[in-house]
Amino acid sequence: MASDAKYIELKGQLLQDAEGHFREIQATYATVLKTQCQCGGQLEPVDHDFGKSGGMIYDSVIAKCRACGSTQSFQFPKEGFISEARSAMALRDYLQQAYGVDYAVMALNDLQTRSATRS
Numbered sequence: 615m616a617s618d619a620k621y622i623e624l625k626g627q628l629l630q631d632a633e634g635h636f637r638e639i640q641a642t643y644a645t646v647l648k649t650q651c652q653c654g655g656q657l658e659p660v661d662h663d664f665g666k667s668g669g670m671i672y673d674s675v676i677a678k679c680r681a682c683g684s685t686q687s688f689q690f691p692k693e694g695f696i697s698e699a700r701s702a703m704a705l706r707d708y709l710q711q712a713y714g715v716d717y718a719v720m721a722l723n724d725l726q727t728r729s730a731t732r733s
């Protein structure tokens with residue numbers, strides 16, 4: 615599989631899109647930290663909301679004010695997230711067709727490796 619050009623291409627695309635999505639997350643967090651609450655307090659990201667509502671995929675950061683405790687949500691730009699999801703599905707479909715491999719297991723291993731090296 616390591617020498618399969620199609621696999622390498624799809625995997626490369628996924629990593630590139632995942633990187634783009636990661637940068638969007640970083641940018642959104644930076645925006646949250648630069649934004650002040652209505653009371654003038656400092657907002658900080660406390661949660662990451664992600665899911666599907668009424669057919670729309672949403673991805674947002676929940677920020678809480680350190681001073682008054684009120685919360686706000688910041689929407690992510692969706693491009694990186696959608697690209698990453700699309701690439702992940704393309705790779706999964708290909709691996710299932712070509713090798714009968716369940717990509718979910720591999721993706722989990724990848725994510726664990728990624729979060730281990732980044733945190």
Ligand SMILES: [Zn+2]
Pocket residue numbers: 651652653654655679680681682683684
């Ligand atoms: Zn406040």
